[in-house]
Each structure stands twice: as structure tokens, then as C-alpha cells.
Amino acid sequence: MRDPCVLCRVVLLTNNFLQIPYIGTCRLVLHGRPQYFQTLTFQDGVCVSMIKLSHVHKFFGPNEVLKDVNLEVKEGEKLVIIGPSGSGKSTTVRCMNGLELPTSGQVFVNGVELTRKNRTELVRSTSSMVFQQFNLYPHLNVLGNLTLAPIKLFGKARKEAEELAYHYLEVVGLTDKAMAYPTTLSGGQQQRVAIARALCSQTKIILFDEPTSALDPETVQEVLNVMVKLASESITMVIVTHEMGFAREVADRVIFMDYGTILEEGTPEHFFVNPIHDRVKQFLGKILY
């Protein structure tokens, strides 16, 4: 018999037949719900889908923002989502950490279906997010921003949390700003702190929602450099961006969204050399030249 899935502790026998080991400690939703199995990807009995959107529809009032989005992100993959404004890119990533719940369809994170009930707990242990507007906590200094979640949510001792914070501040190159308050920092510095804050949760997934769109052109590069550095690690990254050079450099896969659907999907080479859809050609033509 193969080893149980490292993520959901379920043993896969052959493709869709599974044996469910009732280990007392396993609290995952996949338990006893073989129907979910067909939607997730397994390799050698191990679930490799880190994030999976299955037939996701999302309405804001009468507007259908996402129309049947199907998307799978594998562990360690760097996925870049591009597309015009209002195409549903942000909503798509926000569905991945429960900031939006789909009107219909399913979202799986780390092999578990994300629901209204479990989203806080599931998100805490699996993903963190970097926002366009940084959203640092203005009443706390940089160190406070970085240690809040490790101390309050993960029960780390203050000393341990601060060591962790300094480690990630070094990664983003802001060790000297540990005691500064967010409002005294430049936009680029704030965003790097936000990235460090996301790293401090030590989650497998980091979602980036247009991380450089609120920055002036000169500071964009300092944030992108940090993200390129992260891309060499095993973290699963989903990045919504308009920075095509960056997308080409770090992406394993690029998807193009328009009007709430995924129009085209492929490797960066495919995308930037010869995309199929006219809409994609038109968009890239405008943004690249």
C-alpha cells in the first residue's frame, strides 16, 4: 500500500478508488467524501493540488464577475494572472483565501474544501496575502506588524517571533526599519514590510493582489526584486500583476482573464511569443510596446 497523502492523510489505491483510514487526528473534509477526489490531482498517492477552483461562479448583485472558472495550482507553482481591469483577476485570488466566497462552485486549498465555516482556520494555516494598498497595521511598528500573527495566532513566544521577523526583514532588506511605523515608510518599503509580514506566517501559499499597482514607477523594481527572490523558494505563489517583464521572469504558468473567464493559459514563452487569442494579442501589444 502506498503512503497516505501528506496533505489530507487519505490513501489512494488506484485512480479514483480510495481507502479512507480513520486516523483519529485527521480532521480534513476529504474524509469520506470520495466525490471530491475526482477534482484534485494526485501523483503517487500524494495530492499535489495546492489550490483548486472548480466551476467557480461569483455574482456581485446582478453582475457575474466570475463565470465558471476552473483552475488548479500545484504545490510550489508560480502562477501569474494577467488581464484588463474588471476581468475578475482580483476576485479570483480573493476566492483562494476566502475573502470572497463563490456564489457557486468549490474552492479547495491544500486538499480541503474552503467554506464559510472553516475559512479562518484553513487560511491561517495555509495562505497569506499581499495587497495592492499594503494594508499594514498603522498602530503597530514594523516589528509589531510582523509578530502579531505569529504571537497571537501561532502561539509563538515573543522572542521567537521577533527572531523570525528579523529573519524575514533581512530577506526584504529592511532590518533597519524594524522600529519604524508604517506611515513613515515609502510605498515600496511598506509593500516590502507587507511581504515580510506574509512570510512570517510561514504558509505554503502567498497570494499577491497587484502588489506594485499603487507604487510609483521608481519603487516598483525594489518590490519586484524581493518577489523574484521569493520565487526561487518552494512557496506556491499566485500573482495578479501588470508587470509583464516580471511575469515572464518568474511565472511557471500564465493565465489571461477577461470578462470573468480564463481566456488563455500557458507557459510565459507561449504567452509572450505567440498567443492564440486576438484579445490576448491586443492586450499584450498595448501593454508591452
Add this chain to the structure above:
Amino acid sequence: MIEQILSLQSWMTFLADWKLFAQAFGVTLMVSVLALLLALILGVFFGVMSTSSNPVLRGIARGYVETLQNTPLVLQAYVFYLALPYIGFMIGQISVGIYAVGIYHGAYIAEVVRAGIQSIPHGQAEAAASQGFTYVQTMRWIILPQTVKIILPPLINQMVNLIKNTSVIALIGGTDLMNRTNDWATTGECIYGPPFLVCGILYFILCFPLATWGRNYEEKLKRRDVHTTDKPAAKEAEGSAS
């Protein structure tokens, strides 16, 4: 009354009984502190509740605020005093005063807290949710600490009003400063001037420093607001306070 204020004789008579007034002043002070504690607890609780996404919780908070804000405090005090014994609560006038004033101002403070919470940019709650903070944790560690600074000036205003409104106890017969003053003045020799003047001064020295401090703090917030105009987040958060 003017002659009485100028008459040494009436002052002598009044000051001979200063202990009565000191004791009543102590009662007013105690009632103010306890009612304030109650009002703060209720205010934060219902204020947070009225920003909840759950319509039932929001409805309960709205009901509390609207009922208490749109009926007179005097009526509420009478209702507490006269109705509570019927449902088995035998409590003294002073306690009734604490509950009535505390619950009444709790409604106002709930509104202050609600406005404060809603002035915090939504991105803060989203950042907290993206890190996996629960609703209560988000309020406790992220939203309320930011709210405190903003709501302090209107909160001080409520505290001053609360201190003055403790005088409602006089109407239901509790011996607070107001009642003692009235009682003392209207019995015996009927000396009105000195006691009412001193009563006013005593309320004033409780309220004035508070109100002044609140106003100075608000000015400080406004000044800092000017300094940080190039920082949109700070401006948005503090602008709503002024």
C-alpha cells in the same frame, strides 16, 4: 438668592454642614465611575455588534440604541425604579441610578464606537482575515486599538454628559449631590444661594478638566492630520475624527 450668596451668616450655616455635601459629592463621583464602567462595557459590546455582518446581531444592537436614545433618561430612571421591584429586583435608588445612567450612555457610546470602527479602512479587516484572525481577534488586536484614538474626543464628551446626567438620581430620591443640595436648601431656614452655587462648582470641577483635555486632544489629532496629508491611510483614519 443674591443676598444669601453675599451674606456671611448663610455661608456659615451652610459650611457647618459641609460633611453632608462632601459625602453626597462622593456618591456622585462613585455613581459616575460605576455608570461609566457599565456604559463603556455596553458601548463597546453593542458598538462592535452593530458592525457585525449578522443581521440579527445588528438588529439587536440597533434596537438597544434606538430605544434608549429616543426616550428621556428621566423616564428610563422612573421605569427602572418603579418597574424592577415587580420582577423581583429590589435595588436602592443609587443602584438604579447607576444602571439607568450606565445603560442610557451605553447606547450613545455604542454609536460612537460604531462610527469609530466604520471609519477604519476596510483593508485592515481584510488583511487580518487573510492572516487568519477570527472576527473577535480582528476587533481586539487590529480594529479597536486603531479606533480608540479616533473616538476619544466624542467619548470624553459622553463622559461629561454622563457625570451631569447622574443628577437624575435626585428625581428618584437617591442622596447624590443634586438631591442633597435641594434637600438641604428647601428645609429649615431655606438658604438657597450657597448650596446651589457650590453644587454647580462641584459639578464644574468634575467636568471642566475632562472636557478641556478632550478638546486639546482633538486639536492635537487635527494638527497631526495636517502633518500627514501625504499619507492617505493616516489621513483617512484620523480625518473622520474631526
